[in-house]
Amino acid sequence: MKYFLLSFKAVFIKDVITELRARQVLPTMIVLGVLIVWILRTAAEAVSGGALIVGPVSLWLGVLFAGLLAQERSFAAEQEQNCICGLLLAPVDEGTIYLSKLLVNIVMLCIFELILVPVVIAAFRLNVSGRWLALVGFLLLGNVAISSVGTLFSAIVQLTRTRGSLLSVLVLVILMPMMIPATFALLAIFNSIGDELAGTGALAYVGSIRAAAGYLVVFDAVFVVVCWLLFSFAIKE
Amino acid sequence: MRKLLLIVTFILTLASIWIALTLGAVEGPTANPESPVRNIVYIHVPGSICALFCFVVLLTGSVGYLVTSRPKWDILAAASAEAGTIFAAISNVTGSVFSRAEWNIWWTPSPRLISAAILLLLYIVYLILRSSLAASPRRKARICAVFGIVAFIDVPMVIISARFIPDIHRPDFSFSSSWQSAAFVLSVAAMMLLGAVMISFKADILRIKNRLDEQSFS
Numbered sequence: 001m002k003y004f005l006l007s008f009k010a011v012f013i014k015d016v017i018t019e020l021r022a023r024q025v026l027p028t029m030i031v032l033g034v035l036i037v038w039i040l041r042t043a044a045e046a047v048s049g050g051a052l053i054v055g056p057v058s059l060w061l062g063v064l065f066a067g068l069l070a071q072e073r074s075f076a077a078e079q080e081q082n083c084i085c086g087l088l089l090a091p092v093d094e095g096t097i098y099l100s101k102l103l104v105n106i107v108m109l110c111i112f113e114l115i116l117v118p119v120v121i122a123a124f125r126l127n128v129s130g131r132w133l134a135l136v137g138f139l140l141l142g143n144v145a146i147s148s149v150g151t152l153f154s155a156i157v158q159l160t161r162t163r164g165s166l167l168s169v170l171v172l173v174i175l176m177p178m179m180i181p182a183t184f185a186l187l188a189i190f191n192s193i194g195d196e197l198a199g200t201g202a203l204a205y206v207g208s209i210r211a212a213a214g215y216l217v218v219f220d221a222v223f224v225v226v227c228w229l230l231f232s233f234a235i236k237e
Numbered sequence: 238m239r240k241l242l243l244i245v246t247f248i249l250t251l252a253s254i255w256i257a258l259t260l261g262a263v264e265g266p267t268a269n270p271e272s273p274v275r276n277i278v279y280i281h282v283p284g285s286i287c288a289l290f291c292f293v294v295l296l297t298g299s300v301g302y303l304v305t306s307r308p309k310w311d312i313l314a315a316a317s318a319e320a321g322t323i324f325a326a327i328s329n330v331t332g333s334v335f336s337r338a339e340w341n342i343w344w345t346p347s348p349r350l351i352s353a354a355i356l357l358l359l360y361i362v363y364l365i366l367r368s369s370l371a372a373s374p375r376r377k378a379r380i381c382a383v384f385g386i387v388a389f390i391d392v393p394m395v396i397i398s399a400r401f402i403p404d405i406h407r408p409d410f411s412f413s414s415s416w417q418s419a420a421f422v423l424s425v426a427a428m429m430l431l432g433a434v435m436i437s438f439k440a441d442i443l444r445i446k447n448r449l450d451e452q453s454f455s
Binding site: 149162166169170176177180205222223230233234 | 303348351352355358359362365366369370371372376377379380382383384386387388390391
């Protein structure tokens with residue numbers, strides 16, 4: 001356990017220091033996120049009350065696409081100078097490498113959200129009405145889901161001819177089921193819809209904000225475990 | 238053996254089509270009871286069942302490859318992905334045609350339709366990944382197996398949404414005559430056999446391709 005923590009910390013710190021020195025990913029993520037919000041804010045003008053619906057959706061879109069940028073870089077940087085060989089030769093379990101990369105990606109998304117959430121709230125004039133804790137919780141659950149799948153596939157796409165574009169397709173198709181309860185939760189938190197929704201649509205099937213939380217927790221748990229178990233198969237030469 | 242399988246599939250398909258169009262015709266969409274779209278159930282439902290069946294084969298091939306590292310499992314997974322793509326496309330397209338006739342819309346974001354679309358997309362993305370990997374055959378097979386397993390986790394959601402969640406999708410109906418039931422069972426059997434034949438043919442093609450690749454390298 002002590003060895004796991006030591007190696008986990010070493011890989012985590014290496015990645016954080018690399019990002020702090022190079023400052024490659026975070027500025028790009030922020031610019032992309034703000035651009036997405038700006039474009040959707042303009043589109044929301046078309047319908048009265050559109051900002052209430054488009055606002056929370058733009059937050060998820062920003063997080064999703066900015067997350068993809070962060071995840072793509074997490075293994076592209078290792079591949080460029082063949083650092084991945086050094087990492088694999090080091091006496092560190094592949095699962096530990098996956099978990100540290102996962103944590104780095106989650107931290108990057110959290111820092112990104114610290115900037116994007118106020119921007120979205122201000123741009124769309126959204127009202128959280130004292131549900132900050134729920135907002136933070138759902139964003140964290142979303143970050144774990146996006147990063148768990150993204151970190152695994154980031155290692156995979158380095159061997160493909162299309163890299164970044166393929167990563168977005170691979171990750172988004174797996175995350176599609178997760179995005180429905182995640183969207184429901186943010187719409188409910190920003191009072192765009194009620195806490196409970198009846199009907200036959202995809203959002204109505206989520207039903208309530210509590211059910212959305214349960215769905216996301218299960219999704220996170222299943223995908224973190226499965227991706228962690230499969231990572232060594234994906235990375236091995 | 239495969240010739241016999243092909244003949245049986247052909248006979249079953251003809252029999253199911255004949256019964257479906259004559260003795261086992263089911264009630265049509267509420268807007269137009271005489272519409273020829275009514276018998277789409279004999280293609281749509283078996284298509285969906287076969288798409289799910291192919292995903293189970295894909296999972297078996299993927300797990301088999303990761304456990305044994307034998308190319309035959311990877312070939313099975315690749316072949317089932319191609320067959321599954323066709324069946325998932327049949328399911329989505331026929332469902333859309335029926336939806337247009339019954340509700341006057343081609344598509345709506347209901348849980349079942351979304352999950353059926355996800356199933357088709359998963360197959361397509363698997364094939365895209367397969368064709369764009371620039372790695373050794375062993376590594377390529379291992380990576381595709383990893384994606385196959387991760388993608389399969391989404392499949393239970395498809396089944397759950399089709400069976401248990403209230404939806405605009407036509408509720409499970411019971412057939413009113415034994416001819417309808419017979420036509421349905423025959424169409425499912427014919428399509429399953431067709432799937433097995435398609436997987437078998439594709440697996441042969443991939444096996445030959447692998448052998449040629451090995452010969453050109455050596």
